[in-house]
Amino acid sequence: MKKLGSESLADLSAGAVFLATGGGGDPYVAELITKAALDKFGPVDLLDPDDLDDDAFVVALGGVGAPTVSLELLPSINDAVDTLRAFEERFGKKIDAVVSFEVGGANSLIPIIAAAGMGIPVIDGDGMGRALPEAQMMTYPISGVLPTPALTTDYRGAVTEFHTKNILEFELEIRQCALSSGGMITSAEHPMTGRQLKASIVPRTITFSVELGRLLREYRGNAHRIFEPMAALFANSIYGGVHHLYTGKVVDSSTKIIGGYDVGEATIASFEGYGSPLKISIKNEYLLAQIGGKTVASVPDLITILDYETSTPINAERLRFGQRVTVYGVGCPAFYRTEKALGFVAPRCFGFDFDYQPIESLALSAKPALPT
Amino acid sequence: MRIGIDVGGTHTDAVLIDGDSVISSTKALTSVDVTSGILEALENILSDSGVLESSVEAVMLGTTQFTNAVVERKKLSEVAAIRIGLPSGVGLPPKIGWPEDISRSLGDHGYMVHGGTLYDGRPVAELDWSEINKVIADIKSKNLDTVAISAAFSPMTSQPELDVAAQLRRAIPEVNITCSHSLGRLGLLERENAALLNASLLKFADSVVTAFTDALRQRGLKCRFFVSQNDGTLMDAEFVRQFPALTFASGPTNSLRGACKLTGLNDAIVVDLGGTTADIGILQGGFPRESNVVIDVGGVRTNFRMPDILSLGLGGGSLVTDEGRSIGPESVGHNLVTQGLAFGGSVMTATDLLVAAGKTTIGPNQSPVRLPTQTIENGLRTIASMLNQGIEKMMPSSDPMPVILVGGGAILVADKLEAASEMYCPEHSGVANAIGAAIAQIGGEVESLLCYQDIPREHAIKKISDEAKLIAINAGADPKTVRIADIEETTISYMAEGSTRLRIKAVGDIPHQAKGFIA
Numbered sequence: 001m002k003k004l005g006s007e008s009l010a011d012l013s014a015g016a017v018f019l020a021t022g023g024g025g026d027p028y029v030a031e032l033i034t035k036a037a038l039d040k041f042g043p044v045d046l047l048d049p050d051d052l053d054d055d056a057f058v059v060a061l062g063g064v065g066a067p068t069v070s071l072e073l074l075p076s077i078n079d080a081v082d083t084l085r086a087f088e089e090r091f092g093k094k095i096d097a098v099v100s101f102e103v104g105g106a107n108s109l110i111p112i113i114a115a116a117g118m119g120i121p122v123i124d125g126d127g128m129g130r131a132l133p134e135a136q137m138m139t140y141p142i143s144g145v146l147p148t149p150a151l152t153t154d155y156r157g158a159v160t161e162f163h164t165k166n167i168l169e170f171e172l173e174i175r176q177c178a179l180s181s182g183g184m185i186t187s188a189e190h191p192m193t194g195r196q197l198k199a200s201i202v203p204r205t206i207t208f209s210v211e212l213g214r215l216l217r218e219y220r221g222n223a224h225r226i227f228e229p230m231a232a233l234f235a236n237s238i239y240g241g242v243h244h245l246y247t248g249k250v251v252d253s254s255t256k257i258i259g260g261y262d263v264g265e266a267t268i269a270s271f272e273g274y275g276s277p278l279k280i281s282i283k284n285e286y287l288l289a290q291i292g293g294k295t296v297a298s299v300p301d302l303i304t305i306l307d308y309e310t311s312t313p314i315n316a317e318r319l320r321f322g323q324r325v326t327v328y329g330v331g332c333p334a335f336y337r338t339e340k341a342l343g344f345v346a347p348r349c350f351g352f353d354f355d356y357q358p359i360e361s362l363a364l365s366a367k368p369a370l371p372t
Numbered sequence: 373m374r375i376g377i378d379v380g381g382t383h384t385d386a387v388l389i390d391g392d393s394v395i396s397s398t399k400a401l402t403s404v405d406v407t408s409g410i411l412e413a414l415e416n417i418l419s420d421s422g423v424l425e426s427s428v429e430a431v432m433l434g435t436t437q438f439t440n441a442v443v444e445r446k447k448l449s450e451v452a453a454i455r456i457g458l459p460s461g462v463g464l465p466p467k468i469g470w471p472e473d474i475s476r477s478l479g480d481h482g483y484m485v486h487g488g489t490l491y492d493g494r495p496v497a498e499l500d501w502s503e504i505n506k507v508i509a510d511i512k513s514k515n516l517d518t519v520a521i522s523a524a525f526s527p528m529t530s531q532p533e534l535d536v537a538a539q540l541r542r543a544i545p546e547v548n549i550t551c552s553h554s555l556g557r558l559g560l561l562e563r564e565n566a567a568l569l570n571a572s573l574l575k576f577a578d579s580v581v582t583a584f585t586d587a588l589r590q591r592g593l594k595c596r597f598f599v600s601q602n603d604g605t606l607m608d609a610e611f612v613r614q615f616p617a618l619t620f621a622s623g624p625t626n627s628l629r630g631a632c633k634l635t636g637l638n639d640a641i642v643v644d645l646g647g648t649t650a651d652i653g654i655l656q657g658g659f660p661r662e663s664n665v666v667i668d669v670g671g672v673r674t675n676f677r678m679p680d681i682l683s684l685g686l687g688g689g690s691l692v693t694d695e696g697r698s699i700g701p702e703s704v705g706h707n708l709v710t711q712g713l714a715f716g717g718s719v720m721t722a723t724d725l726l727v728a729a730g731k732t733t734i735g736p737n738q739s740p741v742r743l744p745t746q747t748i749e750n751g752l753r754t755i756a757s758m759l760n761q762g763i764e765k766m767m768p769s770s771d772p773m774p775v776i777l778v779g780g781g782a783i784l785v786a787d788k789l790e791a792a793s794e795m796y797c798p799e800h801s802g803v804a805n806a807i808g809a810a811i812a813q814i815g816g817e818v819e820s821l822l823c824y825q826d827i828p829r830e831h832a833i834k835k836i837s838d839e840a841k842l843i844a845i846n847a848g849a850d851p852k853t854v855r856i857a858d859i860e861e862t863t864i865s866y867m868a869e870g871s872t873r874l875r876i877k878a879v880g881d882i883p884h885q886a887k888g889f890i891a
Contacts, residue, residue, distance in 0.1 A: 028561075028673075029464070029561065032464055032468055032469055032561075033463055033464055036463045036464065036468070037463070066491075068558070068873075069491055071558055071559045071560060071561075072491070072524045072525045072558055072559075072560045073457075073460050073490060073491070073496065073524055073525070074457060074460050074461030074464050074524070074560060074561070075460070075461070075464075076459065076460060076461060076462035076463055076464075077462055077463025077464070078462060078463070155459060155460040155496065156459055156497075157459065182490040182491065182492075182494075182496070183490065183491045183492075309765060324765070
């Protein structure tokens with residue numbers, strides 16, 4: 001079986017920031033604590049979903065709340081394990097393996113901490129293949145997995161149980177719980193069998209994120225030069241093709257909180273100053289990219305902003321006036337293009353007056369020009 | 373009149389300024405003990421100008437000593453770290469992620485206790501005095517006298533840090549303490565690291581301030597003195613004894629501020645050309661543009677304010693190779709005056725290209741340097757294209773901006789750069805950093821996480837602005853000149869609507885007349 005040790009963590013979290021498409025928060029603290037856990041307990045087994053027993057019992061685990069809060073209210077090394085143990089005790093089920101909500105951001109790492117501490121495997125895959133803001137957008141509920149019984153723990157170890165079978169109610173309840181428990185909680189939810197998991201997971205995204213992070217490290221430098229190797233990596237993945245959307249300078253970036261989310265817009269103008277700028281709509285993640293009113297990419301396809309000089313992915317909270325950036329779009333995993341999935345993740349679900357069209361039918365040009 | 377002094381790795385520069393005009397300037401070599409180099413520079417400008425000691429109102433010092441102490445892991449004290457945050461953060465002890473050598477320099481004295489606050493001001497846990505007293509007893513038994521204290525959300529609620537500091541002082545009256553909330557921003561680990569580095573420099577800072585005070589007195593100067601910090605503002609001597617870490621990266625800041633003063637331009641690109649590097653920074657509204665990235669000081673992650681600087685391996689002493697097609701990053705540095713061709717040496721440097729081209733005269737004999745025409749042409753083109761590309765990377769928009777050249781290597785740029793709308797190489801540009809130190813202002817900054825539903829936005833901004841102004845005034849700024857220099861608002865995702873991180877900085881001039889004396 002594949003092992004995942006602390007030597008892969010830096011690459012995993014770098015790849016996870018790319019796949020977080022602007023959301024997910026700074027993974028530094030999560031990376032430190034995961035390293036501490038792997039140093040203490042040794043590498044974890046990274047289990048391919050195909051190798052999981054059909055009758056195995058799996059739960060999805062991750063943080064829910066404001067990433068900014070974890071910069072002060074630090075996570076503890078035992079949070080993830082305590083949450084799974086409480087789940088086993090309260091609901092009388094032994095957990096055989098743990099799986100991630102979303103590969104984007106810090107939630108790619110939390111199941112690894114739990115797996116290390118519990119001595120169980122972590123599944124190679126996740127419930128989004130990216131980052132998205134709400135629970136009902138995960139592949140697990142869309143595929144019919146019930147969110148509960150679920151429970152959360154907060155920084156004190158206080159446990160809250162959830163029993164609603166309605167995913168939208170569950171999202172509302174758990175969000176309120178996070179707000180009243182210091183802003184960040186750990187949630188064990190969407191209990192499922194191996195069979196259910198195989199039918200709903202976005203497979204092998206942990207391995208992919210490590211490979212993507214390694215590529216970003218090895219090719220650190222101009223964001224146009226990284227295109228070819230990156231396109232080659234995505235070509236052999238569950239994702240679609242990579243499309244260069246824009247290169248330029250951030251001339252405006254503002255978000256405000258609407259309904260508990262960061263909602264706003266970033267404008268990127270070309271270096272030369274002519275041509276229409278690229279506008280990106282944000283709701284925690286980069287959701288919609290438009291040039292001169294024409295959509296060039298939209299959720300659920302991935303939109304990622306890289307630093308032009310270093311190709312380091314930049315999340316929305318670090319986007320600043322004057323930054324020189326390259327914007328790439330990537331086709332989402334096929335799951336999200338089904339009618340059923342689009343019912344939860346299409347642009348209209350985020351309030352955009354636009355029917356989803358795949359990025360390959362929208363993007364203007366595939367390849368960026370190499371710098372002279 | 374004011375004196376500005378910049379202590380760099382090789383040179384100690386000093387300038388005497390009266391209002392807006394530079395009366396006198398000098399360059400001396402930085403001495404091993406630092407103080408005698410400063411005394412030499414002081415002696416030079418005072419005797420050159422014939423100005424009376426009593427007419428000097430203030431002396432401003434820019435120094436790299438504290439940065440170098442951290443980078444070289446020298447002169448650092450052992451520090452006990454007390455983090456107030458349990459039950460959160462188990463497994464993330466103080467100094468996690470530090471390079472081993474600097475971690476060892478500070479000793480193995482990390483403690484974690486219960487307490488701190490949540491984003492909404494409620495306690496993470498109540499302080500447990502028996503737990504705290506046990507920690508204090510352990511610190512006492514190790515004979516430690518320097519402590520850094522941090523707590524969850526202390527920039528919003530500093531009371532837990534203050535309570536533990538007070539208890540420490542009762543038990544160990546002579547203890548030196550740095551509380552993390554006094555170093556600003558959200559980000560517990562980065563703020564705690566900053567507090568630890570600062571605490572480890574407290575004793576060194578004390579000796580530096582004392583030595584400098586003595587040097588001034590020895591030279592008959594009885595005025596106040598200030599030390600410049602990384603954001604272009606000043607601290608008074610007592611403040612430096614408490615916050616030496618705030619001097620990190622003050623060198624590039626001073627050269628940017630000096631360039632602003634020398635040209636009167638508030639928005640420009642500044643290229644500081646030295647012996648080994650060209651440091652490119654941006655002036656925005658008369659102050660350096662700050663860096664967006666997390667700042668690493670000697671391998672330790674911190675959240676200090678730092679100017680956004682791009683360093684290129686191009687300076688007066690840079691080696692020229694491949695017939696001028698390649699320059700730097702290797703440099704003869706301050707050995708230019710013995711090894712460069714223009715000085716009778718045998719190494720072809722960037723300076724020699726300019727001499728050979730007849731663009732400048734330098735060296736003991738002003739002897740011409742002969743180089744193949746092709747090498748000169750290639751070399752000048754390489755210098756220009758390196759600088760053009762560097763400036764391009766830093767420019768806030770594609771509109772050409774004025775470029776100000778400062779530093780001893782400014783002679784490298786003989787012709788106008790394409791990336792520049794206009795070029796400025798003002799008189800005294802060689803000592804721009806000392807001028808920047810001389811004109812620095814006093815600032816104060818406050819950051820807070822609040823909810824505009826609880827306190828209306830205008831009230832919140834007013835309240836935080838007043839706090840920032842008070843900090844600046846307490847640090848020595850003239851209350852009449854204090855103004856708000858920067859307001860930054862950041863909304864916090866997922867939290868209640870209107871939750872915002874508000875950071876406000878106030879700056880003010882140093883009182884024109886000496887306000888008290890050092891003695």
